[in-house]
Amino acid sequence: MKKNIQLTALLITTNLAYAEVDLLITDATIISPITQSEVSIKTNHWLSINEGRIIEVSDKAKKPPAKKIINANGQFLIPGLTDSHTHLRTMPGLLKTDKDAPKMQTAYLKRQGSNYLYYGVTQVVDPANTAQGIASFKELNMSPNAYFCGAMPIYQGYSAQGIKYQHLNERRPYYVHQHGDPTHLNTPSVNSLHEAQAVVKRLKKDGAICAKIFLEDGFDKATNIRLINNENVEQIVDEANRQNLPVMVHANATDMHSVALNNHVDILAHGIWNWLDEHQQGDDISLALPKNVQRVADGILTAQTYYQPSLNVMRSLTDVMVPNHLDNPKYKTVLPSWQISWYTSADGQWFAREMLSGWQGLTQQQKIDYLRSKQINGKRVLNYLYKNGGKILLGSDTPPAPTYASQPGLSTFWELQDMHDSGVDLVGLLASATINNAKAYGLESKYGTIQPGKIANILLLNSNPLVSVDAYDDIHSIILNGNAHKREIFHIRNL
Ligand SMILES: [Zn+2]
Numbered sequence: 001m002k003k004n005i006q007l008t009a010l011l012i013t014t015n016l017a018y019a020e021v022d023l024l025i026t027d028a029t030i031i032s033p034i035t036q037s038e039v040s041i042k043t044n045h046w047l048s049i050n051e052g053r054i055i056e057v058s059d060k061a062k063k064p065p066a067k068k069i070i071n072a073n074g075q076f077l078i079p080g081l082t083d084s085h086t087h088l089r090t091m092p093g094l095l096k097t098d099k100d101a102p103k104m105q106t107a108y109l110k111r112q113g114s115n116y117l118y119y120g121v122t123q124v125v126d127p128a129n130t131a132q133g134i135a136s137f138k139e140l141n142m143s144p145n146a147y148f149c150g151a152m153p154i155y156q157g158y159s160a161q162g163i164k165y166q167h168l169n170e171r172r173p174y175y176v177h178q179h180g181d182p183t184h185l186n187t188p189s190v191n192s193l194h195e196a197q198a199v200v201k202r203l204k205k206d207g208a209i210c211a212k213i214f215l216e217d218g219f220d221k222a223t224n225i226r227l228i229n230n231e232n233v234e235q236i237v238d239e240a241n242r243q244n245l246p247v248m249v250h251a252n253a254t255d256m257h258s259v260a261l262n263n264h265v266d267i268l269a270h271g272i273w274n275w276l277d278e279h280q281q282g283d284d285i286s287l288a289l290p291k292n293v294q295r296v297a298d299g300i301l302t303a304q305t306y307y308q309p310s311l312n313v314m315r316s317l318t319d320v321m322v323p324n325h326l327d328n329p330k331y332k333t334v335l336p337s338w339q340i341s342w343y344t345s346a347d348g349q350w351f352a353r354e355m356l357s358g359w360q361g362l363t364q365q366q367k368i369d370y371l372r373s374k375q376i377n378g379k380r381v382l383n384y385l386y387k388n389g390g391k392i393l394l395g396s397d398t399p400p401a402p403t404y405a406s407q408p409g410l411s412t413f414w415e416l417q418d419m420h421d422s423g424v425d426l427v428g429l430l431a432s433a434t435i436n437n438a439k440a441y442g443l444e445s446k447y448g449t450i451q452p453g454k455i456a457n458i459l460l461l462n463s464n465p466l467v468s469v470d471a472y473d474d475i476h477s478i479i480l481n482g483n484a485h486k487r488e489i490f491h492i493r494n495l
Pocket residue numbers: 085087397400
């Protein structure tokens with residue numbers, strides 16, 4: 001398939017070598033990932049784009065005429081970033097009962113796409129959305145190319161807790177029926193829609209690019225959440241394999257990751273930060289892992305399962321408890337002042353209060369330190385996996401909960417920084433955000449590298465991303481579907 005596309009592109013190039021193109025970028029250093037440890041670097045090359053696609057990458061003296069030319073002397077081109085774990089439907093931290101909630105939500109949704117673009121995210125995957133949801137995301141404003149997965153919770157299971165059985169079909173269109181469900185409360189036609197195999201077939205038909213299941217029986221050592229049974233997981237994986245859909249799994253504890261691995265899933269949507277009986281012995285992220293954690297990590301390496309560390313989850317759950325966290329000036333790149341004011345108001349602090357309550361006797365600092373220890377767990381597992389050849393994906397899980405400390409785009413950038421701090425070198429980091437995500441989600445013919453035939457979603461950077469992670473915050477222009485936009489237009493002050 002890939003070969004064909006490249007061949008076609010080549011033919012077009014030959015035939016139209018002197019025809020005018022939409023955009024020509026000259027004198028660039030073009031950095032295109034090959035694998036997680038290999039990258040192609042071409043200096044003084046030009047790149048032509050027409051009708052939203054990359055046409056040619058070359059250093060030939062003769063260049064095609066172009067409607068628009070960008071001289072990128074001293075600058076760097078990389079593929080646009082994919083954040084493969086985003087939740088696009090709700091303003092982070094929104095209190096749905098607030099009188100201004102609808103107004104805030106509308107204003108947020110209108111500019112959400114720009115926040116992502118400001119930080120160079122030109123593709124997003126929402127693992128729990130629908131074709132309709134993605135269509136409205138695209139309609140609202142300029143936005144990254146967006147894809148969705150069908151999320152398949154079970155009744156009373158994680159991500160469907162508190163939803164009445166009669167409302168489940170409407171609120172969780174891809175929920176999976178499980179033995180013991182009160183099926184008499186729904187009509188037979190609704191029930192038959194939710195058999196595991198039928199759901200996978202249906203979500204594929206609806207345009208989902210993956211199937212997501214939840215392996216979560218409760219936080220930490222709790223087992224208070226109904227868990228999907230093995231029969232269902234097996235059926236989902238079998239059908240997804242037949243449909244050529246990757247299976248993405250929510251799991252963050254050693255026991256749940258084990259279940260995922262036993263079932264040969266494709267993508268682990270979270271890092272392993274819940275180590276159950278095994279605790280960290282210090283802050284050094286390169287320390288050897290406890291026995292059980294290492295056993296699971298070795299399973300990930302053997303199976304070469306894609307791993308989304310999603311360090312942003314524990315980071316943003318910690319930071320929402322940190323006093324004055326919103327004073328971080330970076331928030332002023334994505335948040336308007338009304339939103340910062342609301343977040344710091346009594347109403348806006350509702351989730352921070354929730355996070356800080358019910359910990360029996362711990363001080364605020366002890367609570368923060370406890371969650372920080374989970375962040376270190378996640379970093380240590382990532383460090384181990386990356387060092388040993390694990391396949392890593394950039395997926396921030398923005399927002400993972402109603403925490404205002406996870407904002408679109410900015411969280412993706414912080415995720416890159418945290419991954420780098422955990423030992424992912426800059427070549428691997430670029431791959432995790434580009435080629436690895438493209439491969440994991442079956443999007444390789446469209447994204448992931450700078451090659452003829454691919455969609456022209458490209459970043460023009462002022463500094464070299466193979467020298468410093470800060471290059472991802474030093475973006476000159478974002479090329480989206482072949483159109484170049486100065487980064488500045490996506491800054492909150494210009495929206
Ligand atoms: Zn998520």
